[in-house]
Amino acid sequence: MEHPTAPTDDDATRQRSPVQQYIDRLHLAHCRLDGGDVATYIPELGKADPDWFAIAIATMDGQVYAAGDTDVQFTIQSISKPFVYGMALDDRGADFVLERVGVEPTGDPFNSITVDEESNRPFNPMVNAGAIATTGLLRGGTAEAQWQRIASGFAAFTGSPMTVDEGVFGSENVTGDRNRAIAYLMRNFGMIDGDVDEVLELYFRQCSLLVTATDLAVAAATLAAGGRNPVTGQRAIKEQHVANVLSVMQTCGMYDFAGSWTYDVGLPAKSGVSGGVIAVLPGQLGIAVFSPPLDKRGNSVRGIEVCRRIVRDFDLHPLRTHEAAQTDVISRRYDGRSVRSTRTLTLSECDTIEQQAHRLEVFELHGRLVFADAEQMLRAVLAVAPAVDTIILEGHRLAGIDPPAVPLIHGLARSLAASGQTLVLASFPPTDDAGKALVFDAERYPDLDVALESWEDRMLAEVLGPRDQVTVPLSEQELLRGLSAEAIAAVEGACTIGQLDTGAALAREGQDADSVFFLLSGRVSVWLRLPEQRHGRRLASFGAGVAVGEMALLESSTRSADLVLEAPSTVAELRVDELDALEREHPGLKATVYANLAQTLSDRLRRANGRIRALEQ
């Protein structure tokens, strides 16, 4: 048997996914769950097939897992309420909306005609009175414009164009006397300004929007993702209003079942009389279930049970805690002794750095920096601070900075500055998770390497004076150690010595590698050209006393990178083919040079292995 159309790679991957397999099993297991009655208070709703049953889950990157009747459309009913509330918050601001509609749950039924006696506000936007008042707040000016606002608002949440079930809409409109009474009461209290019939029509029409379980899962995932639809990428609601919507769903979303729901499931949720239920796991998932039979509180029997089961099977209750779950945001910490910039220094410079290395402490951070992490991190930094004078926070593995952590980092920067210590941020994200630019009282570098190099320069300048003025004669070059004065003189005779300016290239990638360069003064760096990056990637940087292009001594091949001067430099170039002549005059010279080269490489390898161990910590 063949598939009529070959599944795409994505489909194949999804089919193999344990999540899809789980959803399929969940659907199968709950097909047998009976009980409850299809709502009939609007005649059109009574026509629903009690066996319709769909489950859908949408993730933060827009993956949708679905099982069952995911192509059956049904009217959204009360599940429209949180979304319309979100639209009203976006249109009018939270303060204005809060004056018109409260946020307190009520033990009364969803269609009760009661208001908060103190303020005459409807109790909350999840009861009909509140939802009608909320609908009246939407921007537009005309009923037609308001309807466009609603329809396009829902389309942003679901990612699909929306249509209305005209049969249900007509039925709602005809049988809506109780809601009509509520609407007039709302206008009596000044909670509706406009035409009652127009507002009611908008309200009935929004309740009659047709959706599938998949649409609702995506809409729920849009709330979970901070208001941007994870499938289409379109923003549906401002990030700042998502918590308001979810809070009201949390306390008022499941009619008078809020306590048990919070106890068993705990996710902000909303149900509707057509049999839909949505639940939101912030930052992770949107869940939707559709099954028309309702319990006596008006919630879908299978909808409740499937949500309960998902939360139990995966232990997703948001209030469960695990003592072992505390993350240490500091992934690695070490003092200056276990890290160097990639710049190659002479032995005496290395010694100098080594002697100052205790004055530097590096903290590498990882994961998402939340408030409690930042508190722990700043305590660790402040505890070590008196013993050092520079602290580097390295952040390239930070998954994000939660806004609550930002004031703590500010405070840390101020506290360190006050006691004369330097805070350095390397590879820190430019903004926090809310997109706000992070501006701290600290030095900033694009990566740890540049931050370390800057720190090393400061140490070297402090102890040895400015580095660019250092001159290292051939007799003191690492590669020529142990040669007699006569042999050094011979090498010098064989070299071409030149003074070159910043930016000059000693060699270019691809050129024949037939000479080695002794840096007598100045600085040179090694750049790898990357097709996708304009400026390439700096692999290493070298100061006076170091040989570059030394791989030419080992293999006759071509240069693997550009060698570019970073400062005015004096360079002695020795062609490799001169070595044999030098060896004939000074037997043992080659062995000494190669032994020195092996020694240099061995030192670098030791440092590289130390760095690997530090990174692997």
Next chain:
Amino acid sequence: MEHPTAPTDDDATRQRSPVQQYIDRLHLAHCRLDGGDVATYIPELGKADPDWFAIAIATMDGQVYAAGDTDVQFTIQSISKPFVYGMALDDRGADFVLERVGVEPTGDPFNSITVDEESNRPFNPMVNAGAIATTGLLRGGTAEAQWQRIASGFAAFTGSPMTVDEGVFGSENVTGDRNRAIAYLMRNFGMIDGDVDEVLELYFRQCSLLVTATDLAVAAATLAAGGRNPVTGQRAIKEQHVANVLSVMQTCGMYDFAGSWTYDVGLPAKSGVSGGVIAVLPGQLGIAVFSPPLDKRGNSVRGIEVCRRIVRDFDLHPLRTHEAAQTDVISRRYDGRSVRSTRTLTLSECDTIEQQAHRLEVFELHGRLVFADAEQMLRAVLAVAPAVDTIILEGHRLAGIDPPAVPLIHGLARSLAASGQTLVLASFPPTDDAGKALVFDAERYPDLDVALESWEDRMLAEVLGPRDQVTVPLSEQELLRGLSAEAIAAVEGACTIGQLDTGAALAREGQDADSVFFLLSGRVSVWLRLPEQRHGRRLASFGAGVAVGEMALLESSTRSADLVLEAPSTVAELRVDELDALEREHPGLKATVYANLAQTLSDRLRRANGRIRALEQ
């Protein structure tokens, strides 16, 4: 002016902490917030000083920040309710407790005499009726034993021994007719079994326990930390019941202020008539505020406002979301081409591995693996799976595995096994965050290095046959490449060749390093002795064709590690001081050997730098 006692380092660090400075400012700012009245319904409570004001915050590692009157003791009153509820859950199990006490909020006052008409249960354990019924459920058998249970239970939560304010207790007992009526009603409905007076006395006594704001912050932090007191390390409540307690606090903790509280603050909380408020940020913080003047709902005016302010200042509302906050649990991924075990292989072995390397994919995971991360991770793995035959999940930087993620990893393992692919777990935590052992259908290795070595062995055995049977003569040894047959013969003559068994040591750390070993067959590894580890740390492993102890060629010093055979091996040992004699007979031999050494080191350095770049990704 001097401090009477010098502050400890910890104190000094805390004083510099921006969190402490924030709390101090917060306290100062709210000293001016007036309004509200001290409770007087129990005469003793009316004696409270309305200016008493304390704020305390406790972290998951037991750090306490506090400001104001943190040494003033007050009676715990209703804040005892969630803790006693937790004790009852531990003593009787959640199902049993749920039969006697519901979890639905009620719009009625805390001291109302109402029960759930369907089940005759009190609505929830945060109203007096529910709290009295809950108290009656505690284990003990006698009232005295039950009291010991309560007192020691609270001591576990606060970390301090508990005492009772006998004045308040007497006052409660005398004026408690309403509660007496409630208690009799509870017994009438069968929700209390025992002696009404005894249960009531226990109830009044628990309400009269004396606490400070610091005690309450630690007790709240104990809930935030999954039930283990973060200061003392003592378990106060089973982890599995913490979510139940927090759920009831979430819906019923702030009297009929739950909706606004959830909307503005969102943290599970409880207040009491003596002016205390606690709030819990799961996994992060416990917060306590103490200020006696109450608003008309019975909540501390400053308590509410301080909590609201903390949540607003640090954006701690648990339902806020940030679209940028999605963490990718995969910190690095690469195929076999960019990683090798630390074992040094011959060039031909390296080539073989290189040719097979596309069959391996490594995923390094970091952060805390929650459900949504696991879903994304398994999708990435399944998408690449058809193209490879081995997948390594490397987990040493995982901060933990949330139990919801576990079934997904199980499913992934099954799915890969079903299609004949090998799942390998390296450095995976032994348990999930709930402490449950993780047993997957996968190969497991203590670290990535060993996992890679095992994979390499499989590849080499597949292509080249069993490695331990390979013999590499001196003429093919890396260090002797390019030497004439005569020179090789001379080297062979200068060597001591021996056959040694598994476990034999070629050299020990600290011995003179005066020879180099050519491995003709077998395997040797390099071990660093670490004082704290019984077996040391394996730095590297070498197969036939490779020289070990080669650093002796560079510097006359001592061995820096043990060289131990991992298999029966044939080894040729060459003393370094033979080299000069060999050079005299075969001029240029030393230069060739050192050039080969430099080449080998250069190759290793290149690989090490590749590994560093991969690690730094």
